[in-house]
Amino acid sequence: MLTIDQVTQKSAPRLGGLHPVLLAAVNALIQRSYARGVPIVITAGMRSFAEQNALYAQGRTKKGDIVTNARGGSSYHNYGLAVDFALLLPDGQSVSWDTKRDGDGDKLTDWQEVVQEAKKLGLEWGGDWTSFQDYSHLQMAFGLTTAQLKAGQRPTAEQVKMALSRINGGDEQVNKDVEITINLNGAKLTAGVLDNGTTYVPVRALAEALGAKVTYDPVNKTVNVETQ
Numbered sequence: 001m002l003t004i005d006q007v008t009q010k011s012a013p014r015l016g017g018l019h020p021v022l023l024a025a026v027n028a029l030i031q032r033s034y035a036r037g038v039p040i041v042i043t044a045g046m047r048s049f050a051e052q053n054a055l056y057a058q059g060r061t062k063k064g065d066i067v068t069n070a071r072g073g074s075s076y077h078n079y080g081l082a083v084d085f086a087l088l089l090p091d092g093q094s095v096s097w098d099t100k101r102d103g104d105g106d107k108l109t110d111w112q113e114v115v116q117e118a119k120k121l122g123l124e125w126g127g128d129w130t131s132f133q134d135y136s137h138l139q140m141a142f143g144l145t146t147a148q149l150k151a152g153q154r155p156t157a158e159q160v161k162m163a164l165s166r167i168n169g170g171d172e173q174v175n176k177d178v179e180i181t182i183n184l185n186g187a188k189l190t191a192g193v194l195d196n197g198t199t200y201v202p203v204r205a206l207a208e209a210l211g212a213k214v215t216y217d218p219v220n221k222t223v224n225v226e227t228q
């Protein structure tokens, strides 16, 4: 199993030049996808106008398949506002564009899991486009067209603040513990914590109330619950 450090290092060379908000979103996306069992790698980030024009030529004046409809200056990549991702396979080297893959075996395609997390972070997905679907592509447009960006417009300070708060605030919500009360047959037994869908309860309080015996084995770090 890949560590989060191995996964993040894989993308590091392609994060230069990104807009700070997109960088924050991408870092969060790498972490959250990993937490769901889906390691990803960023395969493209900031692209100069010249690099964009070279890509545009592919499948038109140069051989290969058409990979973009955008000339230099017409892609959000040219302003550090877009990235492309792919799945990072368990060997930590190979990359997959298989949108049907379910590497963590949770009956959701890995691709959809990443896209779900991306959208929560405020990213737009190229797979939603109607004219030319680009399943690897994620961007933050801030309501600006590439023509406006080309003319020098940039997201406002307020837009940046709101986007960052969505990225960071979402994180707090996911990790927020909720204090709860455990009732046994209608009477309060003890307090517990609900953390991201899992309820944590002091095991001794609950087990003993149900007539079981609780012992702790410090050597094996094991709690034994025994019923008669």
Ligand SMILES: [Zn+2]
Binding pocket: 044, 077, 082, 083, 084, 134, 136, 137, 138
């Ligand atoms: Zn892209």
